[in-house]
Amino acid sequence: MSPEDVVSQDTKDLRIFFGDLRRMTSREVADGEVSLIVSSPPYFNAPFDYPDLFPSYEDYLGLIRSFASQSRRVLGRGRICAIVTDDMLVKEGGDSRGRKYPLVADTTRIFLDEGFLYRDKITWVKPAGYTRISRRSGVVLQHPYPMYFYPDNIQESILLFQNGEFDYGHLKDAPKKILESSKIDTVQLNKERWNLTVWNITNVLPMPGRVEEGIAAFPEEIPRRLIKLFTMVGETVFDPFAGSGTTLKVALELGRKGFGYEIDLELKDILREKLGEENLLIEEREGAKRLRKSLQTKIQRQRSVVR
Template sequence: MTADEVADGEVALIVTSPPYYNAPFDYPGLFSSYEEYLDLIRAFASQSRRVLGKGRICAVVTDDMLVREGNGGRGKKYPIVADTTRAFIEEGFLYRDKITWVKPAGYTRISRRSGVVLQHPYPMYFYPDNIQESILLFQNGEFDYEQLKNLSHDALESSKIDTLRLNSENWTLSVWNITNVLPMAGRVEEGVAAFPDEIPSRLIKLFTFVGETVFDPFLGSGTTLKVARELGRKGIGYEIDLELKDVIRKKLGLDYHRWTGEDYLLEEKAGARNLRKTLQTKVRQQKSVAS
């Protein structure tokens, strides 16, 4: 994460999902070790502390990851939630809360993981399918509620939370049941592990005022910026994978030949490179050679 162009304290809210550690559906083999992955998370925490305003929130969508290492390996589960929490606390953040995002139970069907106990219906063969992710909420110190007195009546009213929807859709609970985005052919998010609009939508409404800035340093398909703009917030995003440039452009509704406009600016910077399909192809080739 390089956010040098983002000013200190400029951001009101970070909503993001860092790459899943060497996940086969995301960026397989991107990191040489788990420690290298944690270095990225620690750098992310450090930059987040700098760009966030006092008392503002960083929301990290992540989860523990099962990574199969080597051919025929059973796989190893990495405690990403715990280690991410530790990294942010050590950086000086307050651990405000954790929301569990639960996906529909039927979308996984029967996987190789849960299917083990069906093939061997005896004790010690049970491995559950994961249908949840964690939304970790870290706060950059205490928020000064006195500053809200400086906001205009219009600013407060335009940012007011719909309490009827808050209650009817159970936003107040620590478990959110939200349908996930399947990376199916023909969709803008084809082949991309994108979170649904509803996640940044809720977080932006709950933690920012109209006109404030939302930041996504691992932009992916561009969902956070799309939703931020729809809700009257400013947005800043970074994405290193050039393969996602057209996906972001389509999601934001940018004309193919025009990269600047009244309310957006899209730039390609040094360091951007092709990653997702390149890594996935490399892994498939390695498996083919090994087999």
């Protein structure tokens, strides 16, 4: 890393590295530098995200293991890693019903094996008409008999893992101005039911014409709540699967710094447009690639062969 890079990083509130998370080093994100991780790993071969990205489910779990290891390294003691994920239905071969993969259970086991504490799970409930991930209930309508029931999925899990015990003396030692500006609005917390393990968030998909259109981005309300609940103003939020930059955008709006890692170079222009050039530093690392178009081309070729 050149001296110019160091100077640039000190003046930028947002930093994004394009590369393979598995190769991330402490020169990019230092040990214990991060106060909160909010991220949504790629859905395993989901048709609406990156279909056929992983050769196998075990290959996908290998990425989650690297995610857990890197998270353990960069998170401060007692701090939180929040993961938005859910079990995934993938159609394989000639099976029209598909196979359901237990991402929530496997992710939980991997993070526990890495040494994290299991803090909690929040269920994010989407509107009843949202069935992007699963449209399986029609099977029982066509065949109204036992064993034909497959429910539609309108929820995702927000898994909360903690990197050891938190020292609450850290809050007592914080400058009074920082502590007061980071105070949680308990009226809002109760009114909007943040205090429950079920969050009803309706603005699920980006509006047409938005820069994130066509990308599996979660709503800004999710990182907004998590950042307010688990960090103080001026602390650092990290998204190792930065995508279109939703977590980083909200972090900046709330007076936090943001780091991101992203493998897909095709998202660079979207990130620049969404986050702005003024506060953003982008660097490319080994392993970055153009994913989205190459996968779309692969899928089109497969479909043409089937036809």
